Amino acid sequence: MNGNNGMNLMGANLQMMPNPQPMQPMAPQMNMRPIAQQQPNGAPFNFGQTNRISMVPGRIVNSQDEIMPNEVPMDGTVALFMLRDGSSIVAKAWNQYGTITTVPFIPAPQQVEGGGTEQAQPDTFKEDVLARLDKIEKYVKNKPYYKKSNQNQRPNTTNEGGDRE
Amino acid sequence: MMPNFNPMMFAMQMLRNNPQVSNSPMGQSLIQALQSGDQKAGEELAMNICQSYGLTKDQAIQQAINGFNLGGFLR
Numbered sequence: 001m002n003g004n005n006g007m008n009l010m011g012a013n014l015q016m017m018p019n020p021q022p023m024q025p026m027a028p029q030m031n032m033r034p035i036a037q038q039q040p041n042g043a044p045f046n047f048g049q050t051n052r053i054s055m056v057p058g059r060i061v062n063s064q065d066e067i068m069p070n071e072v073p074m075d076g077t078v079a080l081f082m083l084r085d086g087s088s089i090v091a092k093a094w095n096q097y098g099t100i101t102t103v104p105f106i107p108a109p110q111q112v113e114g115g116g117t118e119q120a121q122p123d124t125f126k127e128d129v130l131a132r133l134d135k136i137e138k139y140v141k142n143k144p145y146y147k148k149s150n151q152n153q154r155p156n157t158t159n160e161g162g163d164r165e
Numbered sequence: 166m167m168p169n170f171n172p173m174m175f176a177m178q179m180l181r182n183n184p185q186v187s188n189s190p191m192g193q194s195l196i197q198a199l200q201s202g203d204q205k206a207g208e209e210l211a212m213n214i215c216q217s218y219g220l221t222k223d224q225a226i227q228q229a230i231n232g233f234n235l236g237g238f239l240r
Contacts, residue, residue: 069217100217
């Protein structure tokens, strides 16, 4: 990672730069807090920038057994793990007793009138609108003023030199 | 030479100043147990953490020794 003469890829001289943070002991857990790699406007990542994108720790898992304790941040932040089949979202967080609190969120089935759960309904909005428009068209066509206006209506031509309707 | 240097107080101050420790519920329990000297509460907290990670007490101690490079110091 270090380049020539102690220079890293960012061009900083590591030998001149003091270590701003104290020595952190090696801990078995990994730091799973995601950090934005690029700013929203597309500019390269700069150290010291405070406009970080806030993210929720977690990932999509196949089952709850896949979730490791390392993936839950030890600062008390709730991590969300969604099951791939969409059956539930599991929220995990360390509590004050040193254990991980697990709360599963299961989607509630939506009830429809007349009993039973709502199935995937086809979109009938467009068909309803077209049916009503057909009704209105038939109603208007049967009116006498509609028939009279159709008889007086001139064909749309450009030979007369007037404005086209 | 610092005659009034207290390692325990220094460690406690470091824990309090670390936001990851001071802002978390588990960290607050740890600090409280250390301040009150409640050995039982501290041990219970440590055992719960070990169980959450699926480690035994000896395995956790060994990992801590390796992590802090205390192998030569504790021999």
